Protein backbone atom coordinates (compact mmCIF):
# COMPACT_ATOMS: atom_id res chain seq x y z
CA UNK A 40 0.00 0.00 0.00
CA UNK A 41 1.22 3.52 -0.81
CA UNK A 42 1.36 6.20 1.87
CA UNK A 43 0.19 9.70 0.95
CA UNK A 44 1.00 12.75 3.08
CA UNK A 45 -1.83 15.28 2.90
CA UNK A 46 -1.12 18.83 4.08
CA UNK A 47 -4.40 20.21 5.39
CA UNK A 48 -7.46 18.35 6.68
CA UNK A 49 -10.02 21.18 6.52
CA UNK A 50 -13.38 21.36 4.72
CA UNK A 51 -11.72 22.14 1.41
CA UNK A 52 -9.59 19.00 1.69
CA UNK A 53 -12.32 16.47 2.50
CA UNK A 54 -12.94 15.55 -1.16
CA UNK A 55 -9.25 14.92 -1.76
CA UNK A 56 -8.90 12.79 1.38
CA UNK A 57 -11.96 10.73 0.42
CA UNK A 58 -10.59 10.24 -3.09
CA UNK A 59 -7.23 9.04 -1.75
CA UNK A 60 -9.03 6.57 0.55
CA UNK A 61 -11.16 5.28 -2.36
CA UNK A 62 -7.95 4.71 -4.30
CA UNK A 63 -6.79 2.42 -1.49
CA UNK A 64 -4.06 4.73 -0.21
CA UNK A 65 -2.93 5.05 3.39
CA UNK A 66 -3.35 8.71 4.35
CA UNK A 67 -1.33 10.79 6.79
CA UNK A 68 -2.97 14.15 7.44
CA UNK A 69 -1.48 17.28 9.02
CA UNK A 70 -3.38 20.34 10.18
CA UNK A 71 -3.22 22.92 12.94
CA UNK A 72 -6.87 22.30 13.74
CA UNK A 73 -7.34 18.90 15.37
CA UNK A 74 -11.12 19.25 15.06
CA UNK A 75 -11.17 19.98 11.33
CA UNK A 76 -13.53 17.97 9.11
CA UNK A 77 -10.93 15.67 7.57
CA UNK A 78 -9.30 14.53 10.82
CA UNK A 79 -11.63 11.54 11.21
CA UNK A 80 -11.12 10.52 7.60
CA UNK A 81 -7.34 10.17 7.48
CA UNK A 82 -5.58 7.05 8.76
CA UNK A 83 -3.12 9.04 10.85
CA UNK A 84 -3.43 12.62 12.00
CA UNK A 85 -0.79 14.96 13.44
CA UNK A 86 -1.33 18.48 14.70
CA UNK A 87 1.14 20.52 12.65
CA UNK A 88 0.85 24.05 11.27
CA UNK A 89 1.10 23.29 7.54
CA UNK A 90 1.88 26.93 6.74
CA UNK A 91 4.92 26.89 9.01
CA UNK A 92 7.84 25.51 7.06
CA UNK A 93 9.95 24.77 10.16
CA UNK A 94 7.13 22.85 11.87
CA UNK A 95 6.52 20.70 8.78
CA UNK A 96 10.24 20.11 8.38
CA UNK A 97 10.63 19.05 12.03
CA UNK A 98 7.68 16.70 11.78
CA UNK A 99 9.02 15.06 8.62
CA UNK A 100 12.51 14.63 10.01
CA UNK A 101 11.04 12.72 12.94
CA UNK A 102 8.45 10.73 10.99
CA UNK A 103 10.10 7.45 10.15
CA UNK A 104 7.46 5.48 8.21
CA UNK A 105 7.70 5.59 4.43
CA UNK A 106 5.94 8.40 2.53
CA UNK A 107 5.38 7.86 -1.19
CA UNK A 108 3.85 11.19 -2.14
CA UNK A 109 2.83 14.60 -0.81
CA UNK A 110 -0.17 16.69 -1.81
CA UNK A 111 -2.33 19.62 -0.69
CA UNK A 112 -5.81 20.48 -1.91
CA UNK A 113 -6.60 24.16 -2.38
CA UNK A 114 -3.90 25.44 -0.03
CA UNK A 115 -1.34 27.88 -1.36
CA UNK A 116 1.84 26.28 0.01
CA UNK A 117 3.89 25.11 -3.00
CA UNK A 118 7.21 25.85 -1.26
CA UNK A 119 6.26 23.68 1.73
CA UNK A 120 5.18 20.83 -0.55
CA UNK A 121 8.47 21.17 -2.42
CA UNK A 122 10.41 21.06 0.87
CA UNK A 123 8.41 18.05 2.10
CA UNK A 124 9.02 16.25 -1.20
CA UNK A 125 12.74 17.00 -0.93
CA UNK A 126 12.97 15.63 2.62
CA UNK A 127 11.08 12.45 1.76
CA UNK A 128 12.66 12.11 -1.69
CA UNK A 129 9.36 11.99 -3.55
CA UNK A 130 8.30 14.02 -6.56
CA UNK A 131 6.78 17.50 -6.63
CA UNK A 132 6.04 19.83 -9.53
CA UNK A 133 9.14 21.96 -9.03
CA UNK A 134 11.99 22.72 -6.61
CA UNK A 135 11.77 24.75 -3.40
CA UNK A 136 13.32 27.99 -4.73
CA UNK A 137 11.18 28.07 -7.85
CA UNK A 138 8.08 27.37 -5.76
CA UNK A 139 8.96 30.42 -3.63
CA UNK A 140 9.31 32.60 -6.72
CA UNK A 141 5.97 31.37 -8.06
CA UNK A 142 4.27 32.59 -4.89
CA UNK A 143 5.54 36.17 -5.12
CA UNK A 144 3.29 38.02 -7.58
CA UNK A 145 6.13 40.31 -8.71
CA UNK A 146 8.97 37.80 -8.92
CA UNK A 147 6.66 35.34 -10.68
CA UNK A 148 5.75 37.95 -13.32
CA UNK A 149 9.43 38.80 -13.86
CA UNK A 150 10.12 35.11 -14.41
CA UNK A 151 7.13 34.65 -16.74
CA UNK A 152 8.09 37.75 -18.72
CA UNK A 153 11.45 36.14 -19.53
CA UNK A 154 9.64 33.14 -20.98
CA UNK A 155 7.39 35.24 -23.21
CA UNK A 156 4.14 34.81 -21.27
CA UNK A 157 1.52 37.44 -22.24
CA UNK A 158 1.09 39.65 -19.17
CA UNK A 159 -0.49 42.98 -18.25
CA UNK A 160 2.04 45.81 -17.79
CA UNK A 161 3.31 45.57 -14.22
CA UNK A 162 5.64 47.29 -11.83
CA UNK A 163 6.97 46.79 -8.33
CA UNK A 164 5.66 49.40 -5.84
CA UNK A 165 7.68 50.09 -2.72
CA UNK A 166 6.79 53.70 -1.97
CA UNK A 167 3.80 56.00 -2.47
CA UNK A 168 5.92 57.93 -5.00
CA UNK A 169 6.41 54.73 -7.04
CA UNK A 170 2.63 54.36 -7.17
CA UNK A 171 2.01 57.91 -8.44
CA UNK A 172 4.72 57.58 -11.06
CA UNK A 173 3.49 54.25 -12.41
CA UNK A 174 -0.18 55.19 -12.49
CA UNK A 175 0.77 58.15 -14.71
CA UNK A 176 2.57 55.71 -16.97
CA UNK A 177 -0.09 52.95 -17.10
CA UNK A 178 -3.22 55.14 -16.99
CA UNK A 179 -6.51 54.17 -15.26
CA UNK A 180 -7.83 51.64 -14.40
CA UNK A 181 -5.06 49.71 -12.67
CA UNK A 182 -4.88 46.96 -10.08
CA UNK A 183 -2.84 47.32 -6.90
CA UNK A 184 -2.12 44.25 -4.79
CA UNK A 185 0.24 42.83 -2.20
CA UNK A 186 2.80 40.50 -3.81
CA UNK A 187 2.37 37.90 -1.09
CA UNK A 188 -1.28 37.43 -0.19
CA UNK A 189 -4.20 35.48 -1.67
CA UNK A 190 -7.98 35.26 -1.67
CA UNK A 191 -8.11 38.77 -3.23
CA UNK A 192 -6.94 40.25 0.11
CA UNK A 193 -5.68 43.76 -0.54
CA UNK A 194 -6.43 43.57 -4.29
CA UNK A 195 -7.82 46.95 -5.39
CA UNK A 196 -9.11 48.23 -8.71
CA UNK A 197 -7.71 51.73 -8.98
CA UNK A 198 -9.72 54.36 -10.83
CA UNK A 199 -9.75 58.17 -10.65
CA UNK A 200 -12.33 57.87 -7.85
CA UNK A 201 -9.99 55.99 -5.47
CA UNK A 202 -7.97 57.84 -2.81
CA UNK A 203 -4.45 56.71 -3.71
CA UNK A 204 -2.97 57.29 -0.25
CA UNK A 205 -5.67 55.12 1.29
CA UNK A 206 -5.21 52.45 -1.40
CA UNK A 207 -1.44 52.33 -0.89
CA UNK A 208 -1.72 52.01 2.89
CA UNK A 209 -4.57 49.51 2.76
CA UNK A 210 -2.91 47.18 0.28
CA UNK A 211 0.41 47.48 2.12
CA UNK A 212 -1.26 46.57 5.42
CA UNK A 213 -2.19 43.22 3.87
CA UNK A 214 1.29 42.45 2.59
CA UNK A 215 3.62 40.47 4.83
CA UNK A 216 6.79 41.58 3.07
CA UNK A 217 5.51 45.14 2.68
CA UNK A 218 5.75 45.59 -1.06
CA UNK A 219 3.12 45.76 -3.75
CA UNK A 220 2.61 45.32 -7.46
CA UNK A 221 0.70 47.62 -9.79
CA UNK A 222 -0.75 46.22 -13.00
CA UNK A 223 -2.78 47.70 -15.80
CA UNK A 224 -6.36 46.41 -15.46
CA UNK A 225 -7.20 44.22 -18.44
CA UNK A 226 -10.89 44.18 -19.26
CA UNK A 227 -12.48 41.14 -20.85
CA UNK A 228 -13.71 37.70 -19.89
CA UNK A 229 -12.02 36.44 -16.72
CA UNK A 230 -11.15 32.74 -16.74
CA UNK A 231 -10.02 30.24 -14.13
CA UNK A 232 -8.07 27.37 -15.61
CA UNK A 233 -6.64 24.16 -14.26
CA UNK A 234 -4.18 22.13 -16.31
CA UNK A 235 -2.18 18.95 -16.00
CA UNK A 236 1.35 19.03 -17.29
CA UNK A 237 2.36 15.51 -18.37
CA UNK A 238 5.93 15.11 -19.62
CA UNK A 239 5.96 18.80 -20.44
CA UNK A 240 2.71 18.74 -22.44
CA UNK A 241 -0.28 20.79 -21.27
CA UNK A 242 -3.77 19.35 -20.85
CA UNK A 243 -6.16 22.06 -19.71
CA UNK A 244 -9.00 20.13 -18.18
CA UNK A 245 -10.80 22.84 -16.22
CA UNK A 246 -12.05 26.15 -17.61
CA UNK A 247 -14.54 28.41 -15.91
CA UNK A 248 -15.76 31.92 -16.67
CA UNK A 249 -15.44 33.89 -13.44
CA UNK A 250 -18.46 35.95 -12.53
CA UNK A 251 -17.71 39.57 -11.66
CA UNK A 252 -21.23 40.99 -11.55
CA UNK A 253 -20.37 42.75 -8.25
CA UNK A 254 -17.32 44.61 -9.53
CA UNK A 255 -19.19 47.93 -9.20
CA UNK A 256 -21.00 47.03 -5.98
CA UNK A 257 -17.82 46.28 -4.00
CA UNK A 258 -15.59 48.82 -5.73
CA UNK A 259 -12.61 49.18 -5.33
CA UNK A 260 -12.42 45.55 -4.11
CA UNK A 261 -12.36 42.88 -6.83
CA UNK A 262 -14.78 40.26 -5.52
CA UNK A 263 -15.68 37.21 -7.58
CA UNK A 264 -19.16 35.72 -7.46
CA UNK A 265 -18.48 32.16 -8.60
CA UNK A 266 -18.19 30.93 -12.15
CA UNK A 267 -19.77 29.15 -15.09
CA UNK A 268 -18.50 26.05 -16.89
CA UNK A 269 -17.87 25.77 -19.77
CA UNK A 270 -16.90 29.32 -20.76
CA UNK A 271 -17.74 30.55 -24.27
CA UNK A 272 -14.35 30.12 -25.88
CA UNK A 273 -13.38 29.20 -29.41
CA UNK A 274 -11.12 26.20 -30.02
CA UNK A 275 -8.43 28.62 -31.12
CA UNK A 276 -8.69 30.45 -27.76
CA UNK A 277 -8.47 27.12 -25.93
CA UNK A 278 -5.31 26.35 -27.87
CA UNK A 279 -3.91 29.75 -26.95
CA UNK A 280 -4.62 29.03 -23.28
CA UNK A 281 -2.57 25.83 -23.54
CA UNK A 282 0.17 27.81 -25.25
CA UNK A 283 0.33 30.36 -22.41
CA UNK A 284 0.19 27.70 -19.69
CA UNK A 285 2.93 25.79 -21.50
CA UNK A 286 5.18 28.86 -21.29
CA UNK A 287 4.34 29.20 -17.59
CA UNK A 288 5.22 25.53 -17.05
CA UNK A 289 8.61 26.11 -18.65
CA UNK A 290 9.12 29.31 -16.64
CA UNK A 291 8.61 27.38 -13.39
CA UNK A 292 10.32 24.16 -14.48
CA UNK A 293 7.17 22.04 -14.28
CA UNK A 294 7.43 18.86 -16.38
CA UNK A 295 4.80 16.95 -14.45
CA UNK A 296 2.31 18.72 -12.25
CA UNK A 297 -0.81 20.82 -11.95
CA UNK A 298 -1.00 24.53 -12.81
CA UNK A 299 -3.94 26.70 -11.86
CA UNK A 300 -4.35 29.89 -13.86
CA UNK A 301 -6.13 33.25 -13.59
CA UNK A 302 -6.52 34.43 -17.18
CA UNK A 303 -8.21 37.25 -19.08
CA UNK A 304 -9.41 37.25 -22.69
CA UNK A 305 -8.45 40.82 -23.50
CA UNK A 306 -9.13 42.12 -27.01
CA UNK A 307 -9.46 38.52 -28.15
CA UNK A 308 -6.04 37.49 -26.80
CA UNK A 309 -5.23 35.33 -23.78
CA UNK A 310 -3.35 37.11 -20.98
CA UNK A 311 -2.08 35.57 -17.76
CA UNK A 312 -2.87 37.38 -14.50
CA UNK A 313 -1.15 34.72 -12.44
CA UNK A 314 -0.54 31.00 -12.16
CA UNK A 315 -0.18 28.83 -9.07
CA UNK A 316 1.65 25.52 -8.87
CA UNK A 317 -1.13 23.75 -7.06
CA UNK A 318 -4.64 22.42 -7.20
CA UNK A 319 -7.43 24.96 -6.92
CA UNK A 320 -9.67 25.13 -3.89
CA UNK A 321 -13.30 26.12 -3.63
CA UNK A 322 -14.55 22.89 -5.28
CA UNK A 323 -13.20 23.67 -8.75
CA UNK A 324 -11.06 20.54 -9.11
CA UNK A 325 -13.16 18.39 -6.80
CA UNK A 326 -16.71 19.03 -8.06
CA UNK A 327 -17.01 21.48 -10.94
CA UNK A 328 -14.40 20.03 -13.33
CA UNK A 329 -15.48 16.37 -12.93
CA UNK A 330 -19.14 17.33 -13.45
CA UNK A 331 -18.34 19.50 -16.46
CA UNK A 332 -15.88 17.22 -18.23
CA UNK A 333 -16.16 13.74 -16.74
CA UNK A 334 -12.45 13.85 -15.89
CA UNK A 335 -11.63 12.60 -12.38
CA UNK A 336 -9.25 15.47 -11.68
CA UNK A 337 -8.33 14.62 -8.09
CA UNK A 338 -7.55 10.99 -8.93
CA UNK A 339 -4.97 11.94 -11.55
CA UNK A 340 -3.52 14.72 -9.40
CA UNK A 341 -3.04 12.17 -6.60
CA UNK A 342 -1.51 9.60 -8.97
CA UNK A 343 0.84 12.30 -10.22
CA UNK A 344 1.98 13.14 -6.69
CA UNK A 345 2.84 9.46 -6.25
CA UNK A 346 5.05 9.68 -9.35
CA UNK A 347 2.76 7.45 -11.44
CA UNK A 348 2.69 7.70 -15.22
CA UNK A 349 -0.51 9.39 -16.40
CA UNK A 350 -2.14 8.24 -19.62
CA UNK A 351 -3.20 11.50 -21.26
CA UNK A 352 -6.23 9.75 -22.79
CA UNK A 353 -7.73 9.92 -19.29
CA UNK A 354 -7.49 13.71 -19.31
CA UNK A 355 -9.63 14.21 -22.42
CA UNK A 356 -13.16 15.64 -22.07
CA UNK A 357 -15.88 13.05 -21.91
CA UNK A 358 -19.02 15.13 -21.46
CA UNK A 359 -20.02 18.76 -21.35
CA UNK A 360 -22.53 19.49 -18.65
CA UNK A 361 -23.25 23.02 -17.50
CA UNK A 362 -22.01 23.76 -14.01
CA UNK A 363 -22.27 27.02 -12.08
CA UNK A 364 -21.05 28.05 -8.68
CA UNK A 365 -22.39 31.10 -6.88
CA UNK A 366 -21.51 32.65 -3.53
CA UNK A 367 -23.78 33.96 -0.84
CA UNK A 368 -23.02 37.50 0.34
CA UNK A 369 -23.95 39.45 3.44
CA UNK A 370 -26.17 42.48 2.76
CA UNK A 371 -24.93 44.47 5.76
CA UNK A 372 -22.41 44.36 8.58
CA UNK A 373 -23.59 42.73 11.82
CA UNK A 374 -24.25 39.57 13.80
CA UNK A 375 -25.68 36.72 11.76
CA UNK A 376 -29.10 35.60 13.04
CA UNK A 377 -30.23 33.15 10.36
CA UNK A 378 -28.41 31.24 7.62
CA UNK A 379 -30.62 28.73 5.90
CA UNK A 380 -30.76 26.84 2.62
CA UNK A 381 -34.22 26.07 1.19
CA UNK A 382 -35.75 22.60 1.67
CA UNK A 383 -35.73 21.88 -2.07
CA UNK A 384 -31.88 21.94 -2.04
CA UNK A 385 -31.98 18.60 -0.20
CA UNK A 386 -33.98 16.79 -2.89
CA UNK A 387 -32.97 18.56 -6.10
CA UNK A 388 -30.70 16.43 -8.31
CA UNK A 389 -29.35 19.62 -9.88
CA UNK A 390 -27.96 21.03 -6.62
CA UNK A 391 -24.71 19.16 -6.10
CA UNK A 392 -23.10 20.99 -3.18
CA UNK A 393 -23.85 23.83 -0.82
CA UNK A 394 -22.51 25.07 2.48
CA UNK A 395 -22.02 28.09 4.70
CA UNK A 396 -18.57 29.15 5.92
CA UNK A 397 -20.16 31.12 8.77
CA UNK A 398 -22.67 30.20 11.48
CA UNK A 399 -25.24 32.10 13.48
CA UNK A 400 -23.63 34.36 16.04
CA UNK A 401 -20.63 35.11 13.78
CA UNK A 402 -20.09 38.63 12.54
CA UNK A 403 -20.57 39.36 8.85
CA UNK A 404 -18.46 42.08 7.25
CA UNK A 405 -19.90 44.52 4.77
CA UNK A 406 -18.93 45.67 2.22
CA UNK A 407 -17.08 42.46 1.39
CA UNK A 408 -13.36 43.15 1.02
CA UNK A 409 -11.94 39.69 0.32
CA UNK A 410 -13.11 36.22 -0.62
CA UNK A 411 -13.10 34.72 2.89
CA UNK A 412 -15.82 37.27 3.82
CA UNK A 413 -18.38 35.61 1.55
CA UNK A 414 -20.90 33.63 3.65
CA UNK A 415 -21.32 30.42 1.65
CA UNK A 416 -21.81 28.87 -1.78
CA UNK A 417 -23.92 26.53 -3.88
CA UNK A 418 -23.19 24.56 -7.05
CA UNK A 419 -25.77 23.75 -9.72
CA UNK A 420 -25.50 21.42 -12.70
CA UNK A 421 -27.75 20.60 -15.63
CA UNK A 422 -27.73 19.50 -19.27
CA UNK A 423 -29.34 22.82 -20.13
CA UNK A 424 -27.79 26.23 -19.52
CA UNK A 425 -31.21 27.91 -19.16
CA UNK A 426 -32.04 25.49 -16.37
CA UNK A 427 -28.88 26.41 -14.46
CA UNK A 428 -29.67 30.11 -14.82
CA UNK A 429 -33.25 29.61 -13.66
CA UNK A 430 -32.09 27.66 -10.59
CA UNK A 431 -29.50 30.29 -9.63
CA UNK A 432 -32.28 32.90 -9.51
CA UNK A 433 -34.53 30.59 -7.53
CA UNK A 434 -31.74 29.75 -5.08
CA UNK A 435 -30.90 33.39 -4.37
CA UNK A 436 -34.57 34.03 -3.84
CA UNK A 437 -35.04 31.17 -1.36
CA UNK A 438 -31.80 31.22 0.67
CA UNK A 439 -32.41 32.98 3.98
CA UNK A 440 -29.75 35.29 5.41
CA UNK A 441 -30.65 37.50 8.35
CA UNK A 442 -28.18 39.88 9.94
CA UNK A 443 -28.80 42.15 12.91
Ligand SMILES: Nc1ncnc2c1ncn2[C@@H]1O[C@H](COP(=O)(O)OP(=O)(O)OP(=O)(O)O)[C@@H](O)[C@H]1O
Pocket residue numbers: 159182184188189190191192194222223224225226229249261301303312313410
Ligand atom coordinates in the same frame (compact mmCIF):
# COMPACT_ATOMS: atom_id res chain seq x y z
N1 LIG B 1 -4.30 43.17 -14.03
C1 LIG B 1 -5.53 42.69 -13.91
N2 LIG B 1 -6.44 42.86 -14.88
C2 LIG B 1 -7.70 42.36 -14.77
N3 LIG B 1 -8.13 41.67 -13.69
C3 LIG B 1 -7.25 41.46 -12.69
C4 LIG B 1 -5.91 41.94 -12.73
N4 LIG B 1 -5.29 41.60 -11.58
C5 LIG B 1 -6.21 40.92 -10.87
N5 LIG B 1 -7.38 40.83 -11.51
C6 LIG B 1 -8.59 40.12 -11.04
O1 LIG B 1 -8.58 40.05 -9.64
C7 LIG B 1 -8.48 38.69 -9.23
C8 LIG B 1 -7.64 38.63 -7.96
O2 LIG B 1 -6.31 39.00 -8.26
P1 LIG B 1 -5.11 38.01 -7.94
O3 LIG B 1 -5.42 36.68 -8.53
O4 LIG B 1 -3.87 38.66 -8.38
O5 LIG B 1 -5.20 37.98 -6.36
P2 LIG B 1 -5.38 36.75 -5.38
O6 LIG B 1 -5.23 37.32 -4.02
O7 LIG B 1 -4.46 35.67 -5.82
O8 LIG B 1 -6.87 36.32 -5.57
P3 LIG B 1 -7.45 34.86 -5.87
O9 LIG B 1 -7.10 34.03 -4.69
O10 LIG B 1 -8.92 35.11 -6.07
O11 LIG B 1 -6.79 34.38 -7.14
C9 LIG B 1 -7.87 37.98 -10.42
O12 LIG B 1 -8.14 36.62 -10.43
C10 LIG B 1 -8.54 38.70 -11.55
O13 LIG B 1 -9.86 38.22 -11.74
Ligand SMILES: [Mg+2]
Pocket residue numbers: 301313
Ligand atom coordinates in the same frame (compact mmCIF):
# COMPACT_ATOMS: atom_id res chain seq x y z
MG1 LIG C 1 -5.21 34.73 -7.96
